[in-house]
Each structure stands twice: as C-alpha cells, then as structure tokens.
Amino acid sequence: MKTVFSVEDSLVVRNIIKQVLQSEGFNVLEAENGKQALEIINSKKPKVDIYILDVNMPEMDGITLLGEIRKFDTTTPVVMLTTETDKSKIMKAKGLGATGWIIKPFEREPFLKVIRMLLEKEG
C-alpha cells in the first residue's frame, strides 16, 4: 500500500484529499502545516511514497517544507498544491525539487492521474 503525506491547512481540502486517496486504497498521513509535518517526520519517521504540500499555510508554508524535506530526501515525489498562478512560487518550488503541481480547485480524476503518474515514475 502506498502512503501519501498530505500537508494542507484547509480542513475541507484536506478531507477531500483523504477521501479521494483512501477510496483508491492509499494510506494517508496528514498535517495541517509544515511545522507539524516536520514534527511528524522527525518523531515517527514514516515511510512516505509521495508528498502533497499546500503552498500557502501558516507556521511553515509548503515551499519551506519542501526545502526541509529535500535536505534529507531527494527522491520521493513532492506535489505542490496552490490556488495561485504565482510564477515565482512555481519556479521556486521547481528549483527546490518539486516534482509536480496541482492547481486548486481540482477534480478527482486529474488529481489521481498526477499522483499515479508520479508514483509510477518513482517505481
């Protein structure tokens, strides 16, 4: 079973992500900001197959969290979530090693397609 770590401050979006992924048989871990995610990573050392990181979050945003994750893990796919068309944030995330991008609001099937594609690429 593949494990997805979903880091998103919006409870509504977080629940949609969880529902969609669990209905497809994924194991879903969750945090509501980057700081909480790092605490979980450091304390529980979960095996994660793919990260989904919201860009805009309180405490620690998704770009910062991506940078922190890439310090110890350069291979696990990381998908960034945003509502924005902010080119500078997209370029920054790419530079830091983001492997995919999903614009909110997203539909179930295109969302799953991105997740599956990145997991297949990883092998």
Ligand SMILES: [Mg+2]
């Ligand atoms: Mg947000």
